[in-house]
Amino acid sequence: FQPIQMENPYKEPPKRCVLCGINVDYKNVQLLSQFVSPHTGCIYGRHITGLCNKKQKEVTKAIKRAHIFGFMPVMYKNPSFLTDPKICNVKY
Amino acid sequence: KPETAAVLKRTVEALMERGAIVRNLENLGERSLPYKISKHNERHRRGGYFLIDLEAPPSIVSTMMDHLGRDIDVIRRAFIKYPVSKTEECSGIIPVNNEDKLIAKK
Numbered sequence: 001f002q003p004i005q006m007e008n009p010y011k012e013p014p015k016r017c018v019l020c021g022i023n024v025d026y027k028n029v030q031l032l033s034q035f036v037s038p039h040t041g042c043i044y045g046r047h048i049t050g051l052c053n054k055k056q057k058e059v060t061k062a063i064k065r066a067h068i069f070g071f072m073p074v075m076y077k078n079p080s081f082l083t084d085p086k087i088c089n090v091k092y
Numbered sequence: 093k094p095e096t097a098a099v100l101k102r103t104v105e106a107l108m109e110r111g112a113i114v115r116n117l118e119n120l121g122e123r124s125l126p127y128k129i130s131k132h133n134e135r136h137r138r139g140g141y142f143l144i145d146l147e148a149p150p151s152i153v154s155t156m157m158d159h160l161g162r163d164i165d166v167i168r169r170a171f172i173k174y175p176v177s178k179t180e181e182c183s184g185i186i187p188v189n190n191e192d193k194l195i196a197k198k
Contacts, residue, residue: 014184023177027120052185070139070168073126 017051018087024058026065029072034087035059038077049088096140099165104144106159112148119143125167132164139167145174 024031035044043063046056066072104114120141129136153171160169 014186016182016184020182020184021180025175052182054182065172069170070125070127070129071141075127078126 017055018049019051019055019059024055024062026062026069026071029066029078030081030084032059032063032066032072033077033081034084036063036072036077037090038082041073041075041077044088044090048090095165099163100142102163103160103166107144107146107148107152107156110148110152110155112146112152114144114146116145117142118145129167131167136167 022031026032035049036042037044043060046053049056049059051059063072067074072078100117104117107114120143122138122140124138125136129139156171157169160166
């Protein structure tokens with residue numbers, strides 16, 4: 001008897017990242033500030049945020065846009081957003 | 093406040109003059125800027141944010157940027173493509189097969 005070829009029945013659904021259904025906009029500064037360091041204001045990389053390719057690119061572009069248009073501070077994180085829940089696995 | 097109304101009226105009229113169709117005008121509120129911006133020999137700390145939905149030929153962009161740059165009351169100007177929101181195809185993180193990539197390159 002030959003083994004029947006079939007798709008892996010125990011396959012898990014693909015892992016979704018944090019932003020997987022959410023539309024990223026340069027206007028919601030609170031969401032974008034969650035991916036920025038509070039001390040220097042630099043954008044966290046993919047290994048820290050854990051986002052998929054597309055979303056990381058979108059977030060980076062939105063953050064740069066927000067910087068230029070004057071929505072988000074560049075060198076630090078807006079102090080009113082400092083108590084937001086932690087999304088990225090940063091070790092301070 | 094009447095000054096901001098006058099600025100908006102000026103810009104919208106300038107846009108209509110060059111043949112742009114204004115769909116919507118949103119006020120994103122007046123807040124203190126994230127950093128002090130110096131423009132036209134003045135250091136600004138507070139500003140009003142406005143968003144105009146436009147339909148216009150792309151040749152307008154350079155002329156409008158010029159026009160808005162000469163306006164003293166406008167601190168920062170920008171044009172963006174209308175954001176097409178399509179997030180229903182997000183299929184999650186696809187695990188990358190590194191071994192296959194190595195073999196294929198060889």
